[in-house]
Every structure is written in C-alpha cells, then in structure tokens.
Amino acid sequence: MAASNLLSDSLKVIPSREIPKTRCWTENAKLELNPQAGPYVWLTYREAYDAALQMGSAMRSRGVNPGERCGIYGSNCPEWIIAMEACNSQAIPYVPLYDSLGANAVEFIINHAEVSIAFVQESKIPAMLTCLPKCTSYLKRDELNCLISYLCCSAIISFGKISSSQKEEAEELGVSCFSWEEFALLGSLDCELPPKQKTDICTIMYTSGTTGEPKGVVYPMRLSWQKFSKDITCLLAVFQATEEDTYFSFLPLAHVFDQIMETYCIYKGSSIGFWGADVRYLMEDIQELKPTIFCGVPRVYERIYGGAIAKISSGGALRKALFQYAYNYKLRNLEKGLRQDEAAPRLDRLIFDKIKQGFGGRVRLLFSGAAPLSRHVEDLTESSGGCLTSIVNEFSMMGTVGVPFPTIEARLESVPEMGYDALSNVPRGEICLRGKTLFSGYFKRQDLTESALVDGWFHTGDIGEWQPNGAMKIIDRKKNIFKLSQGEYVAVENLENTYSRCPLITSIWVYGNSFESFLVAVVVPDKKALEDWAENHNVTGDFKSLCENLEARKYILDELNNTGQNHQNSAQLKGFERLKAIHLDPNPFDIERDLVTPTFKLKRPQLLKYYKDIIDRLYSEAKGTKS
Template identity: 60%
Template sequence: MYTSGTTGEPKGVVLTNAAFMGEVLSMDQILVETDKEDIRYLIEDLLVLKPTIFCGVPRVYESIYRGVMEKIEAGGLRQDEAAPRFDRLVFDKIKLAFGGQVRLMLTGAAPLPKHVKEFLRVTCCYSLSQGYGLTESSAGCFTSIANVHSMVGTVGVPMTTIEARLESVPEMGYDALASVPRGEICLRGKTLFSGYHKREDLTKYVLVDGWFHTGDIGEWQPDGAMKVIDRKKNIFKLTQGEYVAVENIEGVYSRCPLVTSIWIYGNSFESFLVAVVVPERKALEDWASSNQETGDFSSLCNKTKERKYILDELNSTARIHQLRGFEMLGAVHL
C-alpha cells in the first residue's frame, strides 16, 4: 500500500497479514468498549439506509458545523423558546442528516477542532471518537474513548496492539521528560509495517531499534491520552531567523469561516508568510454582492479587493488565536 505523498514522495508500505489482523481485532475491541449495540457498517445513502456508525474526515464535520452556525446567526430566539425550538428545528435536523439512527461517530486523518467536536456531541447526542493513525501503522493506532470528556480535543489512548512513547525534539523546543511531556510520537507493535518497498534507506531512517518515528509531535495528557500538536518535518526558518511550524498555524487559519482549505509557505529568503487559499464560495460571493463587486467565482478570486478582504479576515483570525507577528500572512493567492 502506498502513502498519499502529502509530505513527500509516495512510499510503498509493506503490511503483513498479521498487521492487518491486529488492526481488525484492535478496532473490534474499541467498538465493543465504545458502542454496546450491534454494529452496522456505514453505507452510502444515509437517509435511506440509516447507518448506526458514521465515519468522516474533519472537513465533513466542520462543514456541517459552519452551515448550522450560519443559520443560527441569521436570526435569534427568545431564551424561553430556544431549547424546544432548537431541538425541533436545528438539532433534530442535524440528526436526520445522518440518517436519524447514528449512535457512534468516528473521525481521523486530521485534527478535529475541539469546538466542533463539542458542538456535535451536544447537538447530536452521539458518541464521537477521534483517532490517529498512519499507513505505516495499518491505519488506527490511537483512539479517544466515548464519553470520557477529558479526551475531547485529543486522539485518545494507544490501541491494544500498540506501544507509544515520545522522543525529545530539542531544535523545536520539545522535551519528552518535561513536566508536560512533548516530543515526536514513536510507535512499536504488531500492526506496524515491515518496511518501505525497495527503500531500505528510508526504512532505516524511520525504524530505529524497533520504534517507528512518525514525524508528528505529541503531548501526553494527565489521563494517558495523546494530543497531536505539531509536525516535525514541516518547519522552516524565515529570513529574520524565526522558525515556523507550518501545520500548527495552518490549523489556526483553517478556523476562519471564509476558508475551505489553505496552504502556507515561507522560506529563509523572505521575512513573511504567504498562503494559497480556496475560499468558501458562498461567503465570497455574498461579500462581493454587498460590496458592488461583479463576476463569477473564478474572476472574483483574481480581484485585488477580494484578496485583501480574505487576507484581512485571515489575519484577524490569527490575532484572535494569538499567533505571533511573524506568523501573520503577508499575501494570499485565491
């Protein structure tokens, strides 16, 4: 199985039958602990076939959250009317959008913002578990436990077949032995890959004494859960000497409601960051209409006023979340 190539050239990952079986049995145990009723696998048509388990990447959940919040912000309700009417008009509709019978929601592939996870737990009354894994670990290797509130915002605890530890990354200021342990997440266990196909050099680089070095930076929580906070590989230095952990700040800028996706770039020859942004189409078109700007979505993305509007809103989000001056954006391309 080949990796996606998101952070570099795709690599062939050798996974044994034993690794797959270990992953299946681990998932079975997690589902038994999390969901006490019979399990039905997710099927394509939610409304017709009504799944009991729903799996989605964070972008799916974030889109649902954003759509609901836009409707709420469009008008208010009196306090004594809010609870029953939101149950009927908002919360019930959210549940029906998933088929009406979902008991368990799962997410992975990228961090799910804490506010989105809390929102879904409250509005849907579902158990929502966030996991973490890689192609090299046969997918899932950490998972949060449903209804353990301290695990909200984390990827949970190691699964049955996995051992995990942190390794210090001094160049990024992460100390695995500090009072709050932070460092590179390293894995060992039955579900790990055997190596990269025809790439012994890469295999030796990431597999050291039986421990797979993931390249992700984690923080152990007091309850034994892991929180992914950064990425070891994706750092660069600006011309003034400041290090930038790009995935961390991309996560902050992604919280801007005008953004569908964002990619941030910088190098040692420039003093500021730039971003390539896919804007939220409806939000951009609505702003253009209210500001007497004409044109289709593609032409709007090429206009100076629209670029400045998106840039200003992104930097406003950065200030709200207390990013530092050198982490602000100097320009955007839509």
Template identity: 35%
Template sequence: MVLSVGSALRRIDELVSRTPACVGIYAADCPEWIISELSCWSYGLVAVPLYDTLGEEAIHHICKQTNISLIICDTPIKARKLITKRHNLDCLKGILIIRPEGQLSELQAEAGDGLQICDFYEFMPAGVDELLLICYTSGTTGMPKGVTLTNRAILGTLAGMIQQTPELLVLYAGGRIGYSLGGLPTLMQDLVALRPTLFAGVPRLLVRIYEAVHAKMSSHGWQRIALEWAVDSQLTLADKQIYYDGSLYDKLLFSKMRESFGGNLRAVITGSAPISPTILRFTRALFNCPVLEGYGSTEACGVLTLSVAGDLNGGHVGTPVSSVALKLMDVPEMELVAERDNKGEICWKSVGGTSGYFKRPEMTAELIDQYGWMHTGDIGMWINGSLKIIDRCKQIFKLSQGEYVAPEKVELVYQESPLIANVFVDGSPLSSFPVAIIVPDKQGVLKALNGNGEDIKNCSLRSLCESSLVKTLIFKDCIHLGEKAKLKGFEKVKNIYLTPRAFTIENGLLTPTLKASRHAIRKCYAKELELMQKQPMS
C-alpha cells in the same frame, strides 16, 4: 456479485509475476473494492490502491515501481486511461472492469493482443510474512511513498479489533456498508438514503457543518442565543452519559438537523487532523451521541490511539489501542527532552506495523530506528494518560526570538471564523511573528459587510480579496479568535494575505485527507509570505 468476482480470480497467475504479485485497484469506494482487496489477500496477492486524487503522474509512477501486472478498475473511462498509457507500462498485462457498461468488446478491441481483460487464478494461501498490501501515502512533498504491509501486519492489526478494521468487523457481524459514489456533491443525499449508525469524517467536514448551521441560525440574534443555550443544555445531559432525544430543544432544533444525516447516528469518529473543543462540543450536541477522536497512519495499518465514549474532555486522541506501544522521544533540534518536558516525538511499536517503504530503503531507515520504534514525525504530549497531538516536527517553525509555533494549532483557531474558508499559517526564523494566507468565505464576508452597513450584494471573491476593508475585517476577527482561544502573543498572526484561490485537492494545495499541503502552499505564495514577514499589519 461475490461469485462473479470470485470466479474472475482463477487465471490471474497467467498475468502476474511473483515476488511480489501486485494487483492495482483503481476504483471509487464500492462493495467490489473491498471484495477485490479481500480476494487478492486470499490468493496471496498484493493489493495496491490507486486513486484519482493522486494524479495521473503519480499513478503511472506507482504502477511502474510496483510492477503491476493487473489493474481492477470500475469504469470504462479509467480503463481507457490505462489503455492509452500502455506503451509506457510494459508491466501491465490485464485490466478487470467492475462495471463495463456494455463496452467490454469495444475495450477488448482497443486493448489488442498485448493487454487482456481476464479472469483471476486459483486459490493460493498467503504465508504469514508475505506482502499483502502496498498502500501509498499522499504526503505533502514529492511522490507518494509505498507503505508495505504483510499478512502478519494485517493479522496483528485484527488483534486491535474494531479500531483498525471497521469494515471487516462490520462484515463479520453481518452489518451493511454504504458507499457514497458521488463524492461531496451527493454526500448529504447518500446519508439520508443510507441512514448510517456510524459516521467517520475528517474535522474539516465537521467544521463545515458547524459553520453552515451557525450561518443559518445567526440571521437573528435570538436564534444564535437559542442555539448556544440548546448546545449547553444538550451537553449537560451528555456529560452524564445521557443521550436523550425527547427534550423540547432537541425536537425543535437538533432532531431536524440530524434528519439531514439519516437520523440514525449512534457514534461519530473523526481523525487525520486535530478538532477544536468548540467543534467537538457542537458535534456531540447536534448528533446526540459520542464523538470519538482517533490517531493513526498508513504505516500503522490503521489506528494507534482512540478516545473512549465516556471521555468528554476532548483536546486529545485517547489512549493506545490493543497491541500498540507508544512512547515520546527527545527532539534535540527543538530542545525537547521527553522526560523533562512531557513532550516529544511520538514513536510506536506494533505487530500490525509496516516493514518499511517499498523500494525506498533510505526512507525506511528514517522511519524505523535500530530498536524497532517507528518515528511518526509528530510532536505529542501526555494528558492524564491520553495522547495530545501538538503538530508535525517538520511543520513547527521557529521565530527569531527563539519561540516555536505549531501552525496546525493556530489554524484550528482561525478556522472557526465564518469569514474564512481556508487558512495557512507560516513563519520564519528571520521574523518575530507568524503570518497567514487566507481564502475568505465569500458568503460569510458579504453577510458581515451588509451587517456593518455596507450595501454589497454582487461582488466577486477576487474583488473582496483586494478590499482593504475586508482585509481589516478578517484580521480583526483573527485577533478576536486568538484572544478567545488564549493563544500566546508569539502564536498570533500579525499579517495576512487574502487570495481567491481555494485550497483543493485538484490544484495540489490540499492533500487527499484534506490537510493543507504545506510545501505546495509555501511554494505557491513564497513572495507574499516573504513580504508579510517584513512588516506586521498596523
């Protein structure tokens, strides 16, 4: 496989233009993906990842902005998408297909003379400051931004070792990498087949695991009590850095659950969004291994901070990794003085950072200040030398009484409810309280209603959302969770709106990293948010 992909690189200079020479990689996760990226770097080319989740309009925009001459794609379906759009992509000269499925000749005929399926060109080493990667961030508003990463940035990142480049380190150590080609529908089957030792996932996935286990175990009161006792007992050993799988409760409960994930996990890494202490504790008990939290960005070329296996406190994202310097800066518009409040905007420096946004000088100026500090737009604070993320500068909203609310913090609390599938918390300077848009969890709601004596079996999600009984049920659960998490009075939502429309990547209400697309949700439910902010629920 490596030889066949490598031989395809010999004649790429016939198809790409220099300064910089951009190659698109339009494929799902697979071994050829990383081989293609490494091959591009070896030949002094700039890799530009393209994802279906960005949408066709965004992919078209990226291709035109980066002047992509060659695109590597994995299937004939994607190749045909590019062929049909070729009249709007004058820059595109060639397509390399990873799995042509016997349709190579047919695709060549469809492509015609102006679009080739071709080989790559001869070896050309990249200079230290040559551009190697333009990685577009999904963002939550507008078109994606192209983060430029040079050879120096990639090499500087390597100084940070495993945190930023796990795939490269695994390959270097002779390890194996497994890819789930089927996405979420086949993820569990793939985990059983691959039996990974390291699993990386967003907190939302861990929340779903927690909810699934609790839903299964809460049918009888004694099962729920047994589960809670087992978690506490498992963590008693884990708090001493002892991960023992020979106990009775581990054999009866957790070991069987772990088999669904391959039964071979030795560490779990999570990031991209905060994780609640409850979910963190449960995940450590379930998998019987360290669970590490990380914080980073595309602009940083990977991870900026990572917790260590021996840190069991949770609620933070660890300390800066090698070659990264972090500081908190004042945020005048929020009346935050970093030295006084121990809170501020998280800013960083590193040799592994981006040089800016591709063809976006105005956005680059907002990102990098005159002293070379990169501004993340995140508000953080220091806890015993570890960094805690509070929320995004632009996401934190101010209420009429002058209090600031971090919506992600509040959403994290309400996401623990088995009655809630998605939640979006928002507020306004014209209102004194936050409100929430909630997508109910149909099975959780039906189970709760039946448990309260309501004989409901077949009921649509839309009907549940229109029920005042369901609205009251979910609102009371929010109150309970808010008190349990010790939210301040001004942080608790005072009104909710139920919708059957799930937040998904496809409808634009979730980003590709499974975060709420706040601008899109706010725009979609503008009228409902305005009405809720006028009057709290009684």
C-alpha cells in the same frame, strides 16, 4: 482472522447478511445535470464472496501468481472490495491507487510496484491508458526458471464495461482489457486456494507523495485484522458495531483509514453502503441509506456544522438563542463527566435530534480522522490507520488524540534541538510507536525503512505531550509537514522554496494548520520590485504604505501562485498548496525579534506567536472573499 480469509470467516456466521450496496442510477439520469438516484441495491455476503473467488481464479488463469501485485484504481464501490478480497484469496498483494493522485503518480506506482494486472473504474480507464506507454517492463522467471520480460500492467479489468475503441488502444500497447463480466467468465468457484504465510505481503499502500515520490508502505499477512477489530470493539465499549448497523463508505478506500473501518464492519457482520462519488449529492446518499455509522474528516463535519448553524440562524433570534442555551447546557454537563446520552436527553429529543436527521436519522457513531476534532484518531498510513484514539464518553480527551490501542506501545523521545524533553515534569517529545498492527517497511526502500523504524519503533515525526489522564496531545511537528483540514499533507519547506523563486519577494513564511483547508503566508517583498510596480501603476507612498496597499498585495499574491504553477524546474502545485491570502511585511525576518536562527532558518513557533493576529485576519479575509 487474517486478512486473507476475513470475508470467508464472516460468511460462516452470516451467509445471507447484506454487504456492500451502491445506489442504482436510471439510464437517462447519467445525462442530466441533476440526476435522480434510485434505491440502494444489495449484495449478500455469499454473493460478494463468490464474486471474489471467481475474480481471484480469473487472475490466476491470466498467469498472475501469488506474490505478484494487482492495482485497484477507482472510487469506493462493491467492485473495489471484491477486487481486494479476490487478491487476498490468491495471496496476490493489492496496491491501491489514490483516486486523486493523477496519471504521473499512477504511472510511478505501477512501475515501482511492478503491477501485473489492474482493476480500474470505468471513468479512470482513459487516464490509465494514457500512462501505459510510460510503464516499463520487469523480469520474472517462467516455469522453466528462465528470465522473461513482462510488461507492467499487462491486463486491465473495468469495474463495469469497456468500449471496443479502448480495447483496441490497449491492445496496441500489448495490454488486454476486459469488462467485469468478461473477466468473471475466466474464473471458477471450484478453484484451489494457495497457502499463505504470515510474512507474505498483503498490501502495499503508497503515501500521497507530498514530500517527493510516493513511498510504498508494506503490510504483511501477519497483520491480524481480527485483533485490530477487537481493539476498536474494546475502545468503543457499548457502541461497537453489530449486524444491525449500516456503515456509509465515504472516505477513499485507497486510504488505510476507510479500509480499516470497512474491515471492522465486515468482521462484525454489518452492512456497507457506498456514496455516489459526487459531493453535490452526498447528503441525498446519506438520506437514502440512513446509516448508523459514519466516518469522515474534520472538513466534512465543519460543512455539516456550518450548514446546521446557518439554518438555525435563519430561523430567527429566538431559535438561535434556544439552540445556544441547549448547546451550553449540554456542554457544561459533558465537562462535568456525564455521558453523551445522559448530558441533556430532553434537549436531545427537542433540538439535537433534528440535526441528527441530517445524517438520515439513525446515526449513532461518528468517526473522525486525518486531522484534529473532538474525537480524533491519529492517522498515518504507516500505522495501519490508527494507533491512538479518544474513548467514547471521555470528554476530558477532547483536543487530544487519545490513548494507544491495546496492540500499540507508545513512547516519547526527547528532541533537544527543539527544546522538548521526554523526561520533564510535562513529558514532551517525538511520538514513537511499536506494535503488530504497524507496517513492516517501505517497498524497495530499505534506507527509508531503517530511518523510520529504529529497533522496531516507528518515528512518526509528531511532537506529543502526555496528558495527566494518559492521553496524548500533538503540539508540534519534528518535520515541517502538516495536514490541512481535508486531510492533505503539506510539505511547507518545499512550498517556501518554490515560492521563493518569485523575483518580487525576498523571504516568505507559509502557514497552515489542521483546522483550515487552505494556506496563507507572510511575505517580505523586494523593495525595488514593489516600488517599480507602484511607479508603473501611479501608486504613491513609501515602502511601508505600499505593503499595506490592497492592489499591491493582490499583485504579489498572483505572481507567487504563478511562480508555483509555471516554474520549469518544479512540478505544478496542487490546488490546496496555492496561497489564498498574504500579508506584506516591510521588515525582514530577523534575529532581534527571534523569528530566525543565526543561520537564518525560520523559527515557526515564534513566527506564529508574533504574527498570530495577522494570521487570524488573513483567514477571516480569505473566508469572506470565498463566501
């Protein structure tokens, strides 16, 4: 089952089965602060397939040919999936645009991928129109083999309606705009589908661009979704999805992780329900849909866990003690090797099933990706969303990223400059991956492709350690890039360079990890600058005591964040890149404490070990402030 005929093959088996459904909002609800959503509205596989064929045919009628690119910009919804399948039917590579990227990144991707046409969510059309004047033209040959200049993104199709003023604004830029219904009328169900080659591009997924301009990760048609789905089925064993399952679509479809999950559900004939794209009503959506499969990032599970614990604690000491007893009892049995459903069945019914009701009462399978959790899938865009995974009911894999998928080879490569030896008794080194479900390269960036793919092996930049049970544990990063708990990448060296422009400091070490959602830092302030501040604010004391002063800490924290936002030679920092708490150290980072190299580069593992208690205190203080 290739990506190009996934939906049609599923249709042969389950033509009337329900597929993407979304909540229906009443007309007046959109104007209220607390809108009341109606029931989910269903589409069948047949209806979704016919809509995809019609939209694909309409694209061809607009002169979009196989191989030319189509953008998809918006939140998860049935139209997103239908647009994707429309592209697949006509061998038109689709280019997802992250809903949170902003206009500059969207503009870059449209130009870089030479997007010919785009499907856009209604609420995103103003942002799309804003970036269109900066979209360039590109050259392609017409039927007479003459080179003609074409405007990038010459047509926009709304997921819903489009206003007359928006049409006029677009037409002034040479761009045609259509509502979803208008564009469908241009297509036909009786259309000829072009032949597809395994080497044709299926999709180009751009990374978030944290370390510079976004990179286009290329997936060819040869990527076998069926084989990838069989990998998941094999690893999930008795927990595989069926036609009776309902998947809750929450993670962005523009991200490879959710696309893989929804593809798997379509392959298995499951139903898919989309959240309403408003986090305030996330739990209401879940309660209405009552999904059996849920996919999230650790931050989501942490919020649910925190809410459950708070509710239990509010019930009194006895209720809290009973829950803790049940938790410890089940944990001990899991550690002994019992299956999840065998570890404490009576306590499940009495206590844990009440927590299950928070997911609608039917959930039986929870996936987590993008950052560590008990059952964690290592998630890189280049790895098509998953290369290693923990196995269901193997509690010993907790804290690891599990074992490789059947389609993936994994090995470690020594990193001597960091002291990691892949051939030692405890093998450690950079994780390298190879397999048919990996990407084929970076779009228009042969230089990056050659550096990332060496003899077919993708160098991830993660430092791993093989465990005795065959699982992989990530222990470090070869490159100083990491993810926060919400899945956002942080290029810490770039941030430190930006913050170092603040004239109040002499050096800074920024810290974050995949279990926290924000950053903290240890800062060495400039002695004279701090003393000048103290004099102006009538604060007395020596340099050490000034570093301990709360007002001084707040002053420098504010100035650091202002530097990140206002410096003329750097882009404004994103919200998750701003510091939430800092510690002022009067002593510079030095070689004597093994905190820097002889060339004064920061030694991050040693810094963390030295400042561990301070880092823990900063997170505790910041969370207290936030609450």
